Amino acid sequence: MDFKLSPEEESLRKTVEDFVREELVPLEPDFEGAPDIFEGTRWKSRAKLSSNPEVKRYIEIMEGLEKKAEARGLWYLDVPKEYGGMQVSNVAMIAVTEELEKSSIPFEFGNHVSNILYNCKGEQIERFLLPCLRGEKTSTFGLSEPASGADPSMLQTTATPDSDYFVINGTKMFPTFADVADFVQLFTRLPGTKGREGVTCFLIDTGTPGYRVARSIATIAGTEPCELVFEDCRVHKALVLGEVGKGWELNQAWLGARRFQVGIRAHGVSQRVLRCVAELLRHDAKGAEQFVGQVGYFLGELEALRTLTYFGAWKADQKMDVRSEAANVKLFATELLHEVLDVALEVAGASAMRKEHVLARAFRHARGSRIIEGPSEIQRHIIQRALFREGITFLELM
């Protein structure tokens, strides 16, 4: 049994640690009043269209950081070797994010692409995957519909075969920033199929006739998901991602791999929130007396989250089934983050609800995370399903 990172993973972590200390931390004061768009990683897609000089200045800073990261070899970390990436392990990616999250600058190493795009074949690679890797194109993910969210197997958008083409009809809810994306990864079903059968994924360029972005919808977190409408949208069969009728596995793969990042991010945000709380309590003896135990409790829970996340990522690296681990991490992380913020706001009081306040921002983002990519209730369902199927074999140490 060995909880140490491997030498390569450790040296990568060290490089990131140095990068954070030398490049990100000094920028923190400058970013304190940054516009909301800089929370998370969304500046890439929407902020670039902004004509606000303030936003432009921040974009320049961020692009400068990207160049610096690339110069240090911190680029294409999780990209497979065949596409020129470093293909580092899941555990290493967790360590990288853990270091990045120690700074409040919403910076991440690129370029990440939606992992299902690695299923691209033939000319799809040139057209979709590589431009995304180079950062020239962005994609959006079309799965949820007005009547199917937590249970995506209820999706109703149909793709009717018509010689070499498919005709797509339906509505998609909540693809994030679809209005500025270059293409959509669209999940549909073949006519007459039900449940997980017949699900087929397409890559459809923005501007394809019959596909329109009906509107974007403001949310609590500043992200802007959209509503997409498909009316007799004809797409060639060459645009099917993976195989016709085998789209369900893609959807599962997309969700699974992201969970551990969600865990370590929640860990990082919670740490920063607690640091802010500690700062407040240091000047507030009475508050400190009242909340000190809560802070200690949360610090312990965060350690638990951290170790749970590393374990899940390690298990994913061993190519084992991690559906239950992923659900554990997602549920534990997002619920914990939400609790931490709730207490943090009790400590900080009404003044922390100012829109640009770090706690208020984190608060707005935390609420969505308990729903996005599978609500907590679905995670509990996945966990109990594994429990009743396999008993406590998950506790058999290997």
Next chain:
Amino acid sequence: MDLRLSEEEKLIRETAAQFVSRELLAREGAYLKQEELFLPPGDPAGRELDAEIRTTLTDVARRIGLWALELPESVGGSAMSAVGQVLIHREFGRTILPFGPACIPALMGESKYAKQLAEGELSLSLAFDELHKSGTSDTITARFRPEPGGYALSKAILDLMNPSADLFLFPAKEQGTNRIGLFLLYRNTSGLTIEDERDLTTDATVARMTLNECKVSNEELLGYEYETGAIVAAEQLRIAARSLGIGMRCLAASIEHARNRVTFGRPLAQRQAIQWMLADLSINLRTCTWLTLEAAWRADQSLPYFEAAALAKKRAAKMAFEAADTAIQIHGGYGVCKEFPFEGFYREARMMRLLYGREMEMNRAIGERFIKEGGRRKARVRRSPAYLAYCLYWCLSPVV
């Protein structure tokens, strides 16, 4: 990072698991039903393991290396790594049968009593009552002072678990300097009385230990703050590991019962209220498993591990209590019956939450430290100069 057990660790786990299944779980039913058919009115009496069975079990456990885990092999111990000990105690936690490797702190391996302790001719109890509040030496009020040829211990009254032991380890602070000293006391040390033995709500007993101007010789000072802390951490890891065993047993039994028990036409397993209780429990069991193993691994790697052990114990004992609580709820009336192990786990886990650090006190301590440091960024593994100085001090201090 490789979270697989090594071949040796697998063997240790397997040996302990088989011993627990074949020798202990096989006897559990008889142990739980040892009461008469109709009980006399009043409080249920404490249960005891038949002395003959205990001797047999001890012999087997000693033969296969599940005894005196901390002591070196030269005196008949198993010199087990911290991870190995966690794996063993975790298996022993799966049964309510009051039997497990006796706790003999590693530092006793150096003492002249090591062999007798390992062979069970002598037994040892930790008079650590004052450390149960926070799990740290901050709360020690007992005092000692140097005297020609030895030390004098000031008056102290404390609760003593396992009061029938022959030897006692007792920490106290030096008057004036506040240095911690860890003393070995004997049952017949003059000025030491043990009286008023009472049943605890668990199946163990507690007695009152009174020290009245005890004199001890120089060689009875066995260690200082670090040694005391190491014993606390070892005990915390033992409690955490045992809690994991309790959690595993309660979860497995609850899953099984929920599959079979039918209410209103459907098995409990199909009820969301039941499913969610078990889902939440399983998350906690997972986090506690890795926290405990990581803390033990740190101990084996000579990394700082006291804080990690304290956290593991805090969360795991709470988890065990919740596990027992869940198991009782799912088993319904059977859950509170003494013929089932769950009410015993429930009482035991509640006790474990009160030993070597109570939750609220530990939370407060962690929070206070964090706030004082202004929540500074913490390196993953950083050995502070203070810690290194500490190690140096420990290496150089004269340990008998």
